[in-house]
Amino acid sequence: MERSKQGGVRGAPGSAGWLAVGGLPTALFILFIGLPLLALFIRGFGQDGFWASLGQDTVLDALRLSFITSLIAVAVVAVVGTPMAYFLARSRFKGRGLLDALIELPIVVPPVVAGLAMLMAFGRNGLIGGALDSIGVSLPFTMTAVIFAQIFVGAPFYIRSAKLGFEAVDPGLEEIAQTLGRSPLQTFFRVTMPLASRAMIGGLVLCWARAISEFGATIMFAGNLPGRTQTMPLAILSALESDLGSALALSVILVLISLAVLVAVRLALRRSWELGT
Amino acid sequence: MLLATVVLLLTLLLSACGGSGVGEQRLTVFAASSLTDVFTDLAEAFEESQGDARIILNFAATSTLRVQLEQGARADVFASADEVQMRLAQEAGLLDGGPVLFAANRLAILVPVESEKIATLQDLGEPGLKLVLGAPQTPIGTYTEGILERIAADSDYGPEFVQRVRDNVVSFGLNARQAVAAVQLGEADAAIAYVTDARAGKAIGLRAVPLPSELAGIALYPVAVIDGSSAPALAQRFLDFLRSEKGVEVLEKHGFGRP
Numbered sequence: 068m069e070r071s072k073q074g075g076v077r078g079a080p081g082s083a084g085w086l087a088v089g090g091l092p093t094a095l096f097i098l099f100i101g102l103p104l105l106a107l108f109i110r111g112f113g114q115d116g117f118w119a120s121l122g123q124d125t126v127l128d129a130l131r132l133s134f135i136t137s138l139i140a141v142a143v144v145a146v147v148g149t150p151m152a153y154f155l156a157r158s159r160f161k162g163r164g165l166l167d168a169l170i171e172l173p174i175v176v177p178p179v180v181a182g183l184a185m186l187m188a189f190g191r192n193g194l195i196g197g198a199l200d201s202i203g204v205s206l207p208f209t210m211t212a213v214i215f216a217q218i219f220v221g222a223p224f225y226i227r228s229a230k231l232g233f234e235a236v237d238p239g240l241e242e243i244a245q246t247l248g249r250s251p252l253q254t255f256f257r258v259t260m261p262l263a264s265r266a267m268i269g270g271l272v273l274c275w276a277r278a279i280s281e282f283g284a285t286i287m288f289a290g291n292l293p294g295r296t297q298t299m300p301l302a303i304l305s306a307l308e309s310d311l312g313s314a315l316a317l318s319v320i321l322v323l324i325s326l327a328v329l330v331a332v333r334l335a336l337r338r339s340w341e342l343g344t
Numbered sequence: 345m346l347l348a349t350v351v352l353l354l355t356l357l358l359s360a361c362g363g364s365g366v367g368e369q370r371l372t373v374f375a376a377s378s379l380t381d382v383f384t385d386l387a388e389a390f391e392e393s394q395g396d397a398r399i400i401l402n403f404a405a406t407s408t409l410r411v412q413l414e415q416g417a418r419a420d421v422f423a424s425a426d427e428v429q430m431r432l433a434q435e436a437g438l439l440d441g442g443p444v445l446f447a448a449n450r451l452a453i454l455v456p457v458e459s460e461k462i463a464t465l466q467d468l469g470e471p472g473l474k475l476v477l478g479a480p481q482t483p484i485g486t487y488t489e490g491i492l493e494r495i496a497a498d499s500d501y502g503p504e505f506v507q508r509v510r511d512n513v514v515s516f517g518l519n520a521r522q523a524v525a526a527v528q529l530g531e532a533d534a535a536i537a538y539v540t541d542a543r544a545g546k547a548i549g550l551r552a553v554p555l556p557s558e559l560a561g562i563a564l565y566p567v568a569v570i571d572g573s574s575a576p577a578l579a580q581r582f583l584d585f586l587r588s589e590k591g592v593e594v595l596e597k598h599g600f601g602r603p
Contacts, residue, residue, distance in 0.1 A: 290515025309481035
């Protein structure tokens with residue numbers, strides 16, 4: 068700890084050299100990200116109808132729909148993705164690399180393609196859509212389709228992150244817990260999960276962020292109907308058709324809420340980090 | 345290896361972008377999505393007639409294009425699917441000179457060729473039918489709203505019928521082509537769109553069920569040169585070409601009428 072008192076050894080993080088190397092790119096990047104957002108806020112708040120547009124039915128509907136669907140999507144991903152991530156982290160078998168790649172594929176597939184693919188599978192003329200239709204299930208243009216699209220594009224972010232988290236947990240610790248009489252399930256919830264919790268929560272936040280910003284797959288697979296499938300991003304693009312003002316207002320709201328969630332999760336994480344583990 | 349691949353890709357990309365010939369004049373045309381096929385043909389014919397001109401086409405909902413132009417997008421020609429959006433563009437000072445009408449279109453109920461669900465307008469009110477309309481505020485949405493209002497006022501149909509039609513709407517396409525795409529994909533049963541969009545359907549054939557003509561109304565397409573165009577003379581020649589014999593021939597081939 069001598070180093071930090073002296074203000075850093077030459078070449079070590081925190082020294083003047085590092086500041087020049089790391090500081091300039093950081094400043095440039097902050098400008099790059101910050102300037103458009105700042106412009107959005109200035110123009111958005113500058114609109115005459117900013118506060119009025121908040122109270123519009125379509126805005127409230129879109130906000131509500133965005134939150135309900137993205138939260139359901141995240142819940143489904145957590146329930147299905149956690150055991151899956153654990154399984155992938157702990158097992159070695161032929162073709163695991165291929166499976167990993169398949170799971171991460173939705174990250175690189177353009178969302179519109181994802182939506183089209185879902186239509187080809189679950190649509191009325193889709194691969195299994197006909198069978199679904201015959202038992203009275205029709206997915207396209209429904210809220211379920213919105214959630215499907217969000218899961219499709221968001222799940223890989225969680226599974227990937229949780230898997231890395233589980234891999235970092237020493238299997239020896241799990242063995243010790245089990246020799247001490249814990250059941251495998253107890254071991255998982257009491258030992259493994261707390262140790263991987265940061266990776267899991269980080270992954271869930273990314274998954275939620277991807278779900279709430281989802282556009283391409285949604286408009287393709289779920290359509291664009293206010294109150295039923297029109298989430299915030301769709302409402303923003305629809306508003307753009309009529310006037311820039313309300314599109315800006317909607318954008319500002321979405322950015323502010325997303326920012327609030329990200330900050331809240333970070334604060335909660337830091338708190339739990341200081342308290343526990 | 346990876347680095348070499350990246351560099352190679354970048355080089356290819358850059359050379360593809362900078363491939364304009366010497367003395368070639370470029371004309372950027374912003375056009376309504378319903379003009380996609382006809383303007384692709386028209387641009388080709390115009391390029392042939394000019395020799396050294398190249399047309400860059402950008403299709404989207406007219407209202408989206410108008411907003412993009414207002415925000416400073418560079419273009420030379422703006423072809424709108426309705427006079428409302430063109431007037432808004434004119435009021436925003438975007439135009440160089442006044443707009444001229446160059447084409448007319450009609451709205452109809454577009455259904456898959458083999459579909460027997462819809463024979464007349466009356467069938468649009470059948471419960472459970474999946475209908476797609478153009479988003480409100482886009483030209484196609486504005487025309488559709490006008491039609492629905494006329495239907496509601498018509499004693500043969502009335503407001504209850506229109507309400508049943510509205511209840512059948514499953515999605516609003518962000519432009520005319522997107523509304524039609526849902527029917528082409530087989531997910532929706534019908535869309536209210538331009539008759540010309542039925543001809544554009546290549547993947548799944550569409551057919552137009554006509555609306556009663558006193559209710560359907562007519563869609564008029566104005567075009568104008570954009571203020572600050574880098575090639576105003578060429579832009580004007582393109583406008584003239586649209587209304588020339590050859591231009592009208594191409595428009596009519598795609599189902600558009602004279603204004």
